[in-house]
Amino acid sequence: MSTIMLKPYKSNIVTLSANFVDYFMPKARGEYVKVYITLLRYTQMGEDGVTSNFLADILGLLETDVFKALEYWDQVGLISLHTIDAHGSMSIEIKESQSLVSPLLTRSEENPVQSEKPTSEPEKRTENMDPMLQEISMLMGRPLSSSEAEKFLYFKEQYKLAEEVIILLVQHCVLKGKPNMKYIETVAISWDSQGIKTAELAQQNIKKHEEKWMNYRKVLTYIGMSDKDIPKPQEDLLEKWFYTFGFTTEMILKACDISFNTLGKVEMGYINGILRSWLKDDIKTLQDIEKNEKKPRKSRPTKKSQDKDFTEREYDYDDLERKLLGWDK
The missing domain is CATH 1.10.10.10 (Winged helix-like DNA-binding domain superfamily/Winged helix DNA-binding domain)
Structure with a gap:
C-alpha cells in the first residue's frame, strides 16, 4: 500500500x-x-x-x-x-x-427542476417577527440580532413600556445618531426610573430633551464641538451650567470668550470656574459683569514684587487661572 x-x-x-x-x-x-x-x-x-x-x-x-x-x-x-x-x-x-x-446547494441538487427560491432564515425571521420588532428594524435600518430582539421584548415585559413607547424611544435614539443598543438601553432605564410609560409622557420627555439640546448645541457649535462626540463629563457640565447654575446661553458664551482670551483655548474646567464665581457673586447678566468690572480693585502684592501694590478687579481672571491650574500652590 x-x-x-x-x-x-x-x-x-x-x-x-x-x-x-x-x-x-x-x-x-x-x-x-x-x-x-x-x-x-x-x-x-x-x-x-x-x-x-x-x-x-x-x-x-x-x-x-x-x-x-x-x-x-x-x-x-x-x-x-x-x-x-x-x-x-x-x-x-x-x-x-x-x-x-449549504441548504441552497442541497435543495437544488435534490430537485434541479424546482425553480422556486427557498426562503432564507433571515427572511423567515423577518416575516414572522413581532410587528413592533419589524418597525424597530426599519427604524434602525438593519435586521435585529436575536439578542437585540430579546432585549426589546425585555423592555416591554420588565419595564412595562408600551410598544409605541419603545418605538418612540428607538426613533429618538436614531435621530440623535446613537442607534446602538447600549445607549438605547440606557435611555430605556432612564425612562423607567422617571415613570415614562405612555406615548404622551414619552413625547413630552423627547420635546424637553430636544429643547435642552438646542441650548447645548449653541454652546458646542460656538466652541467647535459636535453634540454626537461630546463625552459624558462635558455633557454633565453643560447641564449644570444651564439647569443647576441657571445661566443663559449668552452668559455661557461670554465665559467661553473669556477662556479663549485668557488661555488661548476653550477649557471646560476653566469655564466652569468662571461660572461658579459668577454664581457666587450673583452675576447673572452681561450688565452685571460690566458693573463688577467697574468696581475698585483690591490691593494685592504680585509674586514678582512683594513690595509693589496694584489694584485689580474684584473678579480677577488671571488669579482664577492660577488657581485652576494649581500655580498658586
Missing part, C-alpha cells in the same frame, strides 16, 4: 452565500461589506489572523471604520465577536456564511 501525500491547496475563490448577497449586503454600508468579504477571504484561506491596521490599509478605511463594521456584523449575527485580552485583540467566528449556502 502506498501513501499519497497531499499538498495543502488554498482556493483563490471567496465563497459568498446567496442570502448574504440577497438580504444582508443591500442593507449594509459599503465599507462594512468590504470588511466582511475580506474577513471571509482570509478565513477561507486558513489564515490565523489579521490586524485591524492591515485591514484598514488594504481597504482604504480608518481603523474606527473597521471596528464599526465588526460591531455591525456581530449585531446582525453573521459573525461572533469576542475580546480576548486587554489590548483589544479579538476572536472572530464567521457564523452563518456556510450554513446559508
Whole structure:
C-alpha cells in the first residue's frame, strides 16, 4: 500500500452565500461589506489572523471604520465577536456564511427542476417577527440580532413600556445618531426610573430633551464641538451650567470668550470656574459683569514684587487661572 501525500491547496475563490448577497449586503454600508468579504477571504484561506491596521490599509478605511463594521456584523449575527485580552485583540467566528449556502446547494441538487427560491432564515425571521420588532428594524435600518430582539421584548415585559413607547424611544435614539443598543438601553432605564410609560409622557420627555439640546448645541457649535462626540463629563457640565447654575446661553458664551482670551483655548474646567464665581457673586447678566468690572480693585502684592501694590478687579481672571491650574500652590 502506498501513501499519497497531499499538498495543502488554498482556493483563490471567496465563497459568498446567496442570502448574504440577497438580504444582508443591500442593507449594509459599503465599507462594512468590504470588511466582511475580506474577513471571509482570509478565513477561507486558513489564515490565523489579521490586524485591524492591515485591514484598514488594504481597504482604504480608518481603523474606527473597521471596528464599526465588526460591531455591525456581530449585531446582525453573521459573525461572533469576542475580546480576548486587554489590548483589544479579538476572536472572530464567521457564523452563518456556510450554513446559508449549504441548504441552497442541497435543495437544488435534490430537485434541479424546482425553480422556486427557498426562503432564507433571515427572511423567515423577518416575516414572522413581532410587528413592533419589524418597525424597530426599519427604524434602525438593519435586521435585529436575536439578542437585540430579546432585549426589546425585555423592555416591554420588565419595564412595562408600551410598544409605541419603545418605538418612540428607538426613533429618538436614531435621530440623535446613537442607534446602538447600549445607549438605547440606557435611555430605556432612564425612562423607567422617571415613570415614562405612555406615548404622551414619552413625547413630552423627547420635546424637553430636544429643547435642552438646542441650548447645548449653541454652546458646542460656538466652541467647535459636535453634540454626537461630546463625552459624558462635558455633557454633565453643560447641564449644570444651564439647569443647576441657571445661566443663559449668552452668559455661557461670554465665559467661553473669556477662556479663549485668557488661555488661548476653550477649557471646560476653566469655564466652569468662571461660572461658579459668577454664581457666587450673583452675576447673572452681561450688565452685571460690566458693573463688577467697574468696581475698585483690591490691593494685592504680585509674586514678582512683594513690595509693589496694584489694584485689580474684584473678579480677577488671571488669579482664577492660577488657581485652576494649581500655580498658586
